[in-house]
Amino acid sequence: xxxxxxxxxxxxxxxxxxxxxxxxxxxxxxxxxxxxxxxxxxxxxxxxxxxxxxxxxxxxxxxxxxxxxxxxxxxxxxxxxxxxxxxxxxxxxxxxxxxxxxxxxxxxxxxxxx
Amino acid sequence: xxxxxxxxxxxxxxxxxxxxxxxxxxxxxxxxxxxxxxxxxxxxxxxxxxxxxxxxxxxxxxxxxxxxxxxxxxxxxxxxxxxxxxxxxxxxxxxxxxxxxxxxxxxxxx
Numbered sequence: 001x002x003x004x005x006x007x008x009x010x011x012x013x014x015x016x017x018x019x020x021x022x023x024x025x026x027x028x029x030x031x032x033x034x035x036x037x038x039x040x041x042x043x044x045x046x047x048x049x050x051x052x053x054x055x056x057x058x059x060x061x062x063x064x065x066x067x068x069x070x071x072x073x074x075x076x077x078x079x080x081x082x083x084x085x086x087x088x089x090x091x092x093x094x095x096x097x098x099x100x101x102x103x104x105x106x107x108x109x110x111x112x113x114x
Numbered sequence: 115x116x117x118x119x120x121x122x123x124x125x126x127x128x129x130x131x132x133x134x135x136x137x138x139x140x141x142x143x144x145x146x147x148x149x150x151x152x153x154x155x156x157x158x159x160x161x162x163x164x165x166x167x168x169x170x171x172x173x174x175x176x177x178x179x180x181x182x183x184x185x186x187x188x189x190x191x192x193x194x195x196x197x198x199x200x201x202x203x204x205x206x207x208x209x210x211x212x213x214x215x216x217x218x219x220x221x222x223x224x
Contacts, residue, residue: 033212043158043201043214056211091157102148103212105157 002026004106006092012112018080021109024073025094033103034067034077035091043091049075050097082113115140118204120215127192127222134188135218137202147178147185150201152217158201161187192222 005024013019025032033048047057052069060067064083069075079086089110093103120137127133139147147164161174164185168177175188189196202215 042216045211045213048211102160102163105159108157 004092004094004104006090006106006109008109009107010110010112012114013082014114015083016081017113018078019082019086019111019113021077021090021092021111023075023077023092023106025075025092026104027073029094029096029104030072031095031097031101031103032069032075033093033095034075035093035105036088037091037108038088046077084113087111087113116216117141117213118202118215120200120202120218122216123219123221125218125220127189127196127220129192129194129222129224131192132188132190133192133220134186135200135220136184136186137215137218138182138184139202139204139213140183141204141206142183144183144204144206146205147176148203148205148212149174149176149185149187150203150214152199152201158214161200189220192220194222194224196220197222 007022030051034046035043037043046059047067048055049069067077089108091105091108093105095101095103118139125133149161150158151161152158162171162176164176164178173190177186199217199219201217203212205212
């Protein structure tokens with residue numbers, strides 16, 4: 001079975017550019033999560049969706065970050081304009097919504113903003 | 115105080131030895147507990163869920179102490195391939211929002 005699929009795997013871009021990260025959750029999972037991981041701050045939850053609806057976006061750093069989930073099989077995380085401090089690994093994860101269900105992570109997108 | 119706290123390590127472990135480490139959580143409403151494993155430059159992967167009565171999966175044993183609000187992981191007969199960062203993960207309602215600890219790094223050496 002296919003796991004969580006993220007693209008791109010790596011992205012290097014100049015500050016000020018728009019960055020779009022993509023995620024396809026595991027089929028049948030109705031919860032989707034975006035995380036950011038850095039050495040300094042560890043793994044941080046940015047936003048999560050249940051049944052395509054954003055539930056908690058309190059982890060989104062600022063207005064430059066936005067996330068959408070137009071359907072059950074696709075989500076995007078957009079940064080506009082990007083800044084060097086946004087450099088990190090961004091993970092998408094999905095799970096069943098019901099309690100006690102672990103989350104399954106994608107391979108991550110390694111983002112470098114120059 | 116962080117919601118989930120772990121000793122960052124590293125724990126240097128001779129191959130074949132036993133290693134154990136804890137994780138404390140601050141929110142008494144926490145309901146589900148997990149250990150994830152993360153290898154360098156890889157994604158976190160579920161190692162095991164942690165049940166109230168404690169549970170074992172091969173060489174790995176997890177325990178939960180709700181009264182003292184900590185969970186533990188014990189690795190017996192350590193293998194070189196056990197070298198990784200072990201993330202303590204706690205979830206609480208509403209929804210399935212997980213909070214990750216900073217991770218405990220384990221290095222198993224020959």
